[in-house]
Amino acid sequence: MKIKDLYSTGKLVISFELFPPKNWQGFAELYEHFSELVKCKPSYVTCTYGAGGSGGAKEAQKRTLEVLKWVKQDYSQIPLVSHLTCVNATVDDLRQYLFQVSALGIIGIVALRGDAPGNVRPFVPTPGGFRYALELVRLIKSDFPNFSVLVAGYPEKHPEAETLEEDIKHLKMKVDAGAEVVLTQLFYNNEDFYRFRDLCDREGIYVPIVPGILPVTNLSQVKRITSLCGARINETLLERLEKYPNDEEGQFLVGVYYATRQVEDLIKNGVPGVHFYVLNKSRSALYICKALCL
Numbered sequence: 001m002k003i004k005d006l007y008s009t010g011k012l013v014i015s016f017e018l019f020p021p022k023n024w025q026g027f028a029e030l031y032e033h034f035s036e037l038v039k040c041k042p043s044y045v046t047c048t049y050g051a052g053g054s055g056g057a058k059e060a061q062k063r064t065l066e067v068l069k070w071v072k073q074d075y076s077q078i079p080l081v082s083h084l085t086c087v088n089a090t091v092d093d094l095r096q097y098l099f100q101v102s103a104l105g106i107i108g109i110v111a112l113r114g115d116a117p118g119n120v121r122p123f124v125p126t127p128g129g130f131r132y133a134l135e136l137v138r139l140i141k142s143d144f145p146n147f148s149v150l151v152a153g154y155p156e157k158h159p160e161a162e163t164l165e166e167d168i169k170h171l172k173m174k175v176d177a178g179a180e181v182v183l184t185q186l187f188y189n190n191e192d193f194y195r196f197r198d199l200c201d202r203e204g205i206y207v208p209i210v211p212g213i214l215p216v217t218n219l220s221q222v223k224r225i226t227s228l229c230g231a232r233i234n235e236t237l238l239e240r241l242e243k244y245p246n247d248e249e250g251q252f253l254v255g256v257y258y259a260t261r262q263v264e265d266l267i268k269n270g271v272p273g274v275h276f277y278v279l280n281k282s283r284s285a286l287y288i289c290k291a292l293c294l
């Protein structure tokens with residue numbers, strides 16, 4: 001089965017992105033929340049790899065593999081996709097990981113460059129490794145052709161790119177090399193996504209472009225995340241969140257309401273699926289899926 005085929009059935013594809021917890025307590029919470037998340041019947045689930053840039057390739061691999069193995073064992077019917085970055089990895093390290101996940105029955109890879117530890121820019125490739133995600137896409141397509149390859153796209157452009165147009169040209173190179181699906185960076189203004197989608201179309205990118213949605217659950221979290229990835233927070237959303245400075249539940253409700261409206265608008269505008277950055281929690285994704293009868 002290929003991930004791209006899920007997007008050609010005409011049914012909205014819901015996917016969830018997990019991250020490897022740092023300790024057993026985080027794992028325990030993930031078990032609990034995941035048992036709720038599956039009620040939304042995700043078409044597939046992904047797990048991040050080494051995000052935050054800390055630790056070597058081996059440590060990143062170990063932690064992502066732990067999550068993938070557990071989901072595979074307890075929820076064998078859910079198709080699984082592993083993220084993989086080029087950070088601190090030689091081509092041999094990357095190959096070794098691809099062998100391991102292939103043996104585990106993982107069907108796809110989100111092929112990423114990743115960020116240097118401490119977000120140091122410009123990115124310096126590991127000796128014997130890759131400079132761009134493009135090279136990882138090429139490696140997977142040549143040596144592991146059974147994997148579905150997904151790549152990242154940036155509606156507000158990648159922070160290192162000079163212009164959105166230039167960034168989209170680089171995205172086109174990844175698609176031409178065999179990437180089948182584009183998952184986008186989170187965004188809070190749908191017009192940014194629509195502009196990106198139009199530009200991709202003009203550039204000749206015809207694979208599914210899937211919006212990445214991070215429902216805001218508290219103000220400090222969204223400020224931190226948007227400053228890290230460069231996404232613009234919506235002014236109305238910010239104003240409403242600031243009305244609840246000391247009220248977590250108030251902030252949660254504002255965030256979930258906003259994300260629900262955002263997703264509803266995206267569906268009306270023909271997106272093939274929605275990729276939720278669930279941050280290992282279930283409550284907001286469940287609310288949104290229920291409210292929109294997904």
Ligand SMILES: Cc1cc2nc3c(=O)[nH]c(=O)nc-3n(C[C@H](O)[C@H](O)[C@H](O)COP(=O)(O)OP(=O)(O)OC[C@H]3O[C@@H](n4cnc5c(N)ncnc54)[C@H](O)[C@@H]3O)c2cc1C
Pocket residue numbers: 047048049050051052053083084085110111112113114115131132133134151152153158159160161166167170173183184185186212
């Ligand atoms: C859906 C999604 C999932 C993610 N998951 C993870 C994760 O699991 N772990 C993690 O650490 N990070 C993750 N990230 C973050 C990602 O690693 C960073 O955004 C990183 O800075 C760029 O990765 P990339 O794959 O987009 O890189 P690239 O596609 O290689 O692009 C990086 C920069 O180089 C430019 N560029 C690309 N190709 C060329 C070329 N041929 N010539 C010149 N310039 C070029 C691009 O325009 C861009 O500015 C994720 C991001 C998204 C959107």
